[in-house]
Amino acid sequence: MSRVDIVEVIQPRLPLKKAGRDYVACCPFHAEKTPSFTVSPAKQFYHCFGCGAHGTAIGFLMAFDHLSFVEAVEELASQVGLPMPRLNEAAHPHRNLQACLEEACAFYQKMLAQSPRGKRYLAARGIGEAIIERYRIGYAPPGWDTLLRALGKDQERCRQLVEAGLVVEREGKRYDRFRDRIMFPIHDPRGKVVGFGGRVIDEGTPKYLNSPETPLFQKGTLLYGLHQARQAGPSLPHILVVEGYMDVIGLAQHGFPHSVATLGTSVTRSHIQRLLRTAPKVLFCFDADAAGKKAAWRALENVLPELAESHKVGFIFLPEGEDPDSWVREKGPEALTALLENPVPVSEFFFDALAQQVDMDTLEGRAQLVELARPLLSNMPQGVFREMMQKRLARLAGLESLALEKPPARPPSRAARQEHLSPVHTALVLLLHKPALARKVEDFSALGELRLEGMPELLKLLELLKQHPHLNTGAILEHWRDTPHEGFFLHWAQKPLLIPEKGIETQFADTLNHLKALHVEQRIESLLAKAERADLHDEERRELQDLLQTRIKRKQRDRTG
Template sequence: DPERRRALVRAGLLVEKAHGRLYDRFRDRILFPIRDRRGRVVAFGGRVLDEGTPKYLNSPESPIFHKGRILYGLYEARQAHRRLDRVLVVEGYMDVVALAQHGIRNAVATLGTSTTTEHVEQLFRVTDEIVFCFDGDAAGRAAAWRAAENALPALRAPKQARFLFLPEGEDPDSRVRARGREGFLQDIEGALPFSDFFFRHLGEGTDLSTAEGRARLAALARPRIERIPPGPFREAMAARLAELTRLPARRTPRPGSRPRPRRQEGRTRPVREAIRLLLHHPFLARELAHPPPRDERLPGLPLLAELVDFIVQSPHLPSTGALLEHFREHPEGPALWKLAERPPKIPEGGELPEFLGFLSLIERELEARHLQERLAHLTARPPSSLSPEEAEELRTLLACQANIRTR
């Protein structure tokens, strides 16, 4: 049936190759159904059975599946608990499954993307507390910081977020098997409050006994605190900053007041800079849990994904020269050579956080573009024609649009 074949391709279950040949995207994999908040299956996650790669594979984005809005396990967590006092956010669906096997049924996972503001808003509609659980290595802490930054616009008292960092080399699956349910719950109770993680991260390498160090912390923290909605938590964060820096707290703008527009400086091009960084430090590709999307809405993003795939699949880590040689005949080959001429100016050891930061900016841009497309679709219809779910979605999207404008 040609129509059914086309539907399966659109849903991401089949992949169409050259000459119209089709193959099963999830062949030789254990499948995990991914449900939306109403329990409808909208995508699948697949874990490879042997030693093949990639180890985990999710459905591609489709008209019914958007990674920046879906959380694996949220529907099941709500079914297991009449009231969710707390939700634990982990990095993979196998962690959700392992925790559920040990009686911890309030865990959810993102699906190959950073935690977005929309994810946080979604969770705060069903719980008052989110605990983000990450590995304690550099990549885990970088992911935690992205989650913290994206959570800022959603932090309204009494809502709160905390951060649990596991010992290096452990994940929730291995940790709960080693310590059991009660031991893991004890770990959660010791999670860092948002404010502690926020100021520790921004204060790393800063000497607060000097005026320069205190000024640096204030310069880094103030614009981020201003992204928190006006209210008690924002005031408490501003007071904590004033205490740490010995500087007077800024007055909190009244709700509804509009900040003065700032003159726009030259904008960073995260795709270009991510490619430049990857050309000079190919090892970064092998630090990613998932490759970047091949989304043609952002120029250069398919090329970035192609570079990552080539490096990951190469038997030996290619050098900058080997990368340029491989892509010599590529349509973007000349552009790669031009980017390689100017190495990025990043301190040694700072390459991974910088690279992950660029990927976070890319995800935000894609999230904003998807939001605009969906908003255009919903606002083009008469309000009376929207279902209750679509009307709620429209309200959420409008709130997210306001949050994105403040970033």
């Protein structure tokens, strides 16, 4: 990535115009007349302020040219003149786990082909051979060690089966995790099998059993059926988020291939970011009962911070007791299509749900509505939609106008307008804008003791840049691709840097000094608290004296400087 210039990658495909330090164009991923697509040579990163599309040179080629990850890397290697062979996927650090999971998937498929019981269940649910093959559905036999005997050829392989979550090891004994279940392989964005969901055939419990968390399988970032949805056509008109694997399968059987499901968890912020990057319209389908409304609200809370004007998000509520699979089988595809064409908009669901919690006929109730809505709307990105939501709230509350944030007592400085970021987030934004700053950080191990939001990720970034000091922003983001940290670093890389270029190093140094001072104060408090309970050791007393001296010197510098 250090040899790639993102401007040279995008320019032949999309005419760019110079605008200050960056380049702009009309976004290729949504219709617009005023350019909102920005390319940053400094960050080696693109971002559209209209639809939210963003990424690196690799990501652009994957989205614009519809290339796979491997194909995009090879295209870039060719462009910069590197004689790069096809990527050796066997060099993946978790290749053994992936091999186990792939073998297990093939094994379960083979068992389904030999199981009248499994085939009868799927036939009764109306699932045909083509869908079974597309989603690689299988069957785990009822025996306690069928998979273990088939794949556990030696002790090392048995250990890998345990690590992959396919086999349970307890009190020195090993047995298959999945038994007598219809098996749904779960793929990562590159189409690799990373885990499984198993559905019981009879009335046993749990109804669904998922793989445990592994180095390859993180439920909060993966979506069942997303890989198949992407394969259904060159562009996705929408994505429908449902609650169960059988809903995804049943909808695909009836001509709705763009459905996905979470893996037994609520919809997370990471899910939302992935969905909005994948399709221009995202619809959530839930039951209309209390549990369904609660799940829909949790999804909405994670949608709001990611919602740009061009994003279309809606909610569909089925009658109580119905699910998408049963609905489409009983009512037919036309009934579901009608629901998809008339979803409940975000704004309507948001205000209706909050209004049900208060008495809108009283001043007190309307004031409570404002207090409930204000923090949620404050999390929305700046833009027209946020302003319209704000005005709608004012009308409902009977106010002429409404400010989401209290105005500052005096105009903030240019640096302060950086969204009032915390010191940790300020350091992240500065590092992602100018990774070379990390070379000035000699020792950051003590910062790990600070219990601050974003600190684990900041330490990961500093460690990465310590090991690879020449990485640019684009290369950093590619390092985190398809990991649980991808959305986090993409989010902070998008933040505009309002500090003048010549002030970046000073701001970064000041931010680090502030974090070190916080660590000193935290450690002093810890030692003083311990001293109240028991005597300190000699080493701890010396440490406390040194820390107090450090505090005094810092305060003297602050007064004089």
